[in-house]
Amino acid sequence: QVALKESAPSRVKPTQTLTLTCTFSGFSLTTTGEGVGWIRQLPGKALDWLALIYWDDDKRFNPSLENRLTITKDTSKNQVVLSMTNVGHVDTGTYYCAHKLRFGEWVFDSWGQGILVTVSS
Amino acid sequence: QSVLTQPPSVSGAPGQRVAISCTGSSSNIGAGYDVHWYQHLPGTAPRLLIYGNNIRPSGVPDRFSGSQSGTSASLAITGLQAEDEGYYYCQSYDISPRGRVVFGGGTMVTVL
Numbered sequence: 001q002v003a004l005k006e007s008a009p010s011r012v013k014p015t016q017t018l019t020l021t022c023t024f025s026g027f028s029l030t031t032t033g034e035g036v037g038w039i040r041q042l043p044g045k046a047l048d049w050l051a052l053i054y055w056d057d058d059k060r061f062n063p064s065l066e067n068r069l070t071i072t073k074d075t076s077k078n079q080v081v082l083s084m085t086n087v088g089h090v091d092t093g094t095y096y097c098a099h100k101l102r103f104g105e106w107v108f109d110s111w112g113q114g115i116l117v118t119v120s121s
Numbered sequence: 122q123s124v125l126t127q128p129p130s131v132s133g134a135p136g137q138r139v140a141i142s143c144t145g146s147s148s149n150i151g152a153g154y155d156v157h158w159y160q161h162l163p164g165t166a167p168r169l170l171i172y173g174n175n176i177r178p179s180g181v182p183d184r185f186s187g188s189q190s191g192t193s194a195s196l197a198i199t200g201l202q203a204e205d206e207g208y209y210y211c212q213s214y215d216i217s218p219r220g221r222v223v224f225g226g227g228t229m230v231t232v233l
Contacts, residue, residue, distance in 0.1 A: 037222070046123050047159075047167070047210055049222035063219045101172065106214045106222050107157040109178060111166040 002026035004036070004097050004112035011118045018087045018117060022080040022097030026110075029055050029075050035100035036080040037108055038071070042093035052100060053080055092119045124149060125211050125225035132231040133201045141228045143194040143211035149223060154214040156194035158187055161227075162207035170209070171196060198230070206232045 008020040020038065027034055037052035051071045052060045061069050070083040080097060094116050098108035126144040133139040143156060150156055158171040169178055171187035174194060184200045194213075198205055211225040 039222075039224075046226045047161075047212075047224040049224065052222075060220070062221050096167065098167075105155045105157075105173070107155070107169065107172045107212070108159075108167075109169045109172070111168070113166050 002099050002110040004099060004110060006095060006097050006112045006115040008095065008115050008117055010116065011120055012087055013121050014088050014119055015086055018084040018091065018119075020082045020084075020095050020097070020115070020117075022082070022112065024078050024080070024097070024099065027099065027102075028078070029053075029073050029080070031055055031102075033102040035102075036073070037098050037100055038080075038082045038095065039098060039108070039111075040093050040095045041114075042090070045093075047096075050084075050095075051082055052106075087119045089119050092117065123226040124215050124223040125213060127209075127211060127225040127228045129226070130229040130231060132233055133198075134233045135201055135203060137201050138197060138199045139201060139230060140198075141196045141209055141211075141230070143196070143225050145192050145194075145213060145215075147192060148217035149192075149213045149215040150189065150194060151192035152216055154216075156187065156189050157212045158185075158196045159210045159212065160205075160207060161210060162204075167210070201230075201232055203232050206230055 004024040034055040038050040094114040096114045099110040159167040161167045174189040175187040215223045
């Protein structure tokens with residue numbers, strides 16, 4: 001059974017880099033077709049896709065945030081790490097990692113509970 | 122402003138049917154990309170309800186159904202139950218100006 005859990009500092013200061021870690025189980029990012037994505041929800045707003053990394057290290061980013069994002073994987077730890085540089089108050093929100101349905105179109109079939117990140121000085 | 126447009130809210134009495142629309146364009150749904158639906162209840166992780174326009178994952182009740190036509194899609198909930206109250210999001214893929222996953226603005230379903 002697929003499970004994912006996000007971890008991150010609960011508070012980050014403006015201009016700092018936010019590092020989010022997704023620890024997962026029930027699948028391996030060494031298996032063909034597997035992928036893990038990040039999605040966030042800012043207060044009062046809709047879900048917003050951030051990035052995705054595939055088993056073969058192919059990486060995709062939301063073009064609107066691409067210059068601030070880095071995504072990596074550690075297959076030995078079953079973790080995916082998303083870094084977001086130069087955060088501001090507008091980045092305060094809940095961040096989710098999710099498992100991409102293996103093969104086929106872009107759809108996320110399992111999600112973590114999400115983690116609330118506050119950007120504040 | 123979301124790329125996919127959903128009504129902000131819909132409501133219905135227990136047992137009734139409600140439908141949520143998701144309107145896109147020629148660069149997403151109209152380009153042939155499938156629509157997927159998620160249920161997001163308060164305090165829980167989003168849950169995949171429908172993928173590939175009309176496919177229910179294992180464990181999703183058949184009260185939930187999806188359809189797609191042209192540049193739009195729809196999620197129907199029949200036999201509305203109190204536990205269905207929450208937000209529902211459609212999602213697809215958009216190719217303009219660059220490829221990206223896109224979500225609708227979300228629809229709050231209220232059970233009267």
